[in-house]
Amino acid sequence: MVCDAKEIIEGERVYLWKRCLHHGVQRVLLSDDADYFRRCREVFLKKPEQVFRHNTGVRYGCPYDCGICPDHEQHGCVCVLEITDHCNLSCPTCFASSGPDRVTHRSLDQVRKMLDLIVMNEHEPDVVQISGGEPTLHPAFFEILDECRTRPIRHLMVNTNGIRIAKEEGFAERLAGYAPSFEIYLQFDGLDDSATKTLRGAELSRVKRRALDKLNELNLATTLVATLRRGVNDMSIGEILSFAAAQRCVRGVTLQPVHDAGRNTGFTPETDRLTLSEVRRRVIQDFDVFEHQDVIPVPCHPDCVAMAYAIRGSGDDYRTLSPLTRYVPAELLIEGGRNTIIYEGDAELLGNIGERIFSAFSTGHGPKGAARALGDLLCCLPRVDSPELGYDRVFRVIIMQFLDRHTMDLRSIRKSCVHVATPDGTRLIPFDAYNVLYRDELESTVLAPLRRRVQLPWIS
Ligand code: SF4
Ligand code: SF4
Numbered sequence: 001m002v003c004d005a006k007e008i009i010e011g012e013r014v015y016l017w018k019r020c021l022h023h024g025v026q027r028v029l030l031s032d033d034a035d036y037f038r039r040c041r042e043v044f045l046k047k048p049e050q051v052f053r054h055n056t057g058v059r060y061g062c063p064y065d066c067g068i069c070p071d072h073e074q075h076g077c078v079c080v081l082e083i084t085d086h087c088n089l090s091c092p093t094c095f096a097s098s099g100p101d102r103v104t105h106r107s108l109d110q111v112r113k114m115l116d117l118i119v120m121n122e123h124e125p126d127v128v129q130i131s132g133g134e135p136t137l138h139p140a141f142f143e144i145l146d147e148c149r150t151r152p153i154r155h156l157m158v159n160t161n162g163i164r165i166a167k168e169e170g171f172a173e174r175l176a177g178y179a180p181s182f183e184i185y186l187q188f189d190g191l192d193d194s195a196t197k198t199l200r201g202a203e204l205s206r207v208k209r210r211a212l213d214k215l216n217e218l219n220l221a222t223t224l225v226a227t228l229r230r231g232v233n234d235m236s237i238g239e240i241l242s243f244a245a246a247q248r249c250v251r252g253v254t255l256q257p258v259h260d261a262g263r264n265t266g267f268t269p270e271t272d273r274l275t276l277s278e279v280r281r282r283v284i285q286d287f288d289v290f291e292h293q294d295v296i297p298v299p300c301h302p303d304c305v306a307m308a309y310a311i312r313g314s315g316d317d318y319r320t321l322s323p324l325t326r327y328v329p330a331e332l333l334i335e336g337g338r339n340t341i342i343y344e345g346d347a348e349l350l351g352n353i354g355e356r357i358f359s360a361f362s363t364g365h366g367p368k369g370a371a372r373a374l375g376d377l378l379c380c381l382p383r384v385d386s387p388e389l390g391y392d393r394v395f396r397v398i399i400m401q402f403l404d405r406h407t408m409d410l411r412s413i414r415k416s417c418v419h420v421a422t423p424d425g426t427r428l429i430p431f432d433a434y435n436v437l438y439r440d441e442l443e444s445t446v447l448a449p450l451r452r453r454v455q456l457p458w459i460s
Helices: 034-042 108-122 141-149 163-167 171-176 193-200 205-218 234-245 276-286 330-336 347-362 367-380 431-438 442-453
Strands: 004-010 013-020 024-031 078-082 127-131 155-160 182-187 222-228 250-257 305-312 321-323 394-400 418-421 428-430
Touching (some): 034 276, 078 108, 108 428, 127 141, 141 155, 163 205, 222 234, 250 276, 418 431, 428 431
Parallel strands (some): 078 418, 127 155
Antiparallel strands (some): 305 321, 305 394, 418 428
16 A cells, blocks of 8 residues: 655665555665666656546545546556457566466457547557557457557557567568558567576577567567566676667667566565666666766656667668767757657657757858768768658667566656556556556455555545
């Protein structure tokens, strides 16, 4: 239940101190980089954008009113559409507790209702991510993609383990028919089988390579998504990023420290948890592209999301990465665009970046000199054809740390910008709250008893 807590900084470490009537005092490590933590609170802040519509009212108080209720402070940068509970894996780490034994799929009518709700809340959703379970196993998977395409969704993603892409002839080609503004969000926990055996319960490295070969052949936009657990694959972050940079189809990597929710077998929170600040440090130390100033908090939800952007070289030089923050101050990235983590779809921001890069390198030159200065720039930042910086030139690292049963903080969860549509199509719920309090039977077994304890004068 909701209890008092405060954040305490001790040297470089930041803790959440909770005092609960039922569980006593608990101390949870939030960050081991106090300076970065402070900058998240004091510098990387921006007026939030709201949803266009609230689906619930304020009755019990946060987090019992999801959602999105009027107390929520951030629209959905990513809206998740879970279309099935079924999966061909049974990963020990699965926040949705999916698996072969679960055979429930959302009907097409349900999916339409969920999609319509997303559009009502967001009008033109930045990103809709089709997820599950393993969404490619839904019997009407392609009809669902078609339904998505009839709505004003800016960018569509399919969150997949890649097995069907790897094994089924013609499947990747059919997916590629939905490009552009279409992306594969491919589970990828490491280059060999050691991490997948622990996190996925199977040896998957060959399957992932085969899926990536096909996606590379098609140059179909792909984000690799690594779930990170201490001692399992946190030491492989640099290797994963270097591998990703060498794949033509890969537009970025999302690094997700394990989120302790759902089925999370063998996880010991005291020893296995990774913080965003630790992952950020690994990115800087183990990947020879980004430095401290390049990996910055995302202002929609700075506690939980950090990002670094680079521009790929053009043509066959696609492996060359130039960090964007070397050319554009982080402040401009924060202020120049709408409040969203999908900057590459933001024409206003891309325009600003183009202008900024151009003016930075042409100061003091006449038109001819400016052209030459920009020409010189092409050596280190090849072919920045402002403002048409194509998505295939983007390489983006996102560190996404979801709040879980240990770190749940009501100040922070109100800023959550990943919203999940409920199967009945009536609510959108912040992803973190959904997995801890609302998913499947949790709403009746965990949330309902907590609501009954809430004593507010207007609840009889
Ligand atoms: S998490 Fe957001 S939507 Fe849910 S109750 Fe709190 S403020 Fe409302
Ligand atoms: S994590 Fe993904 S691949 Fe693994 S069981 Fe869950 S839905 Fe399936």
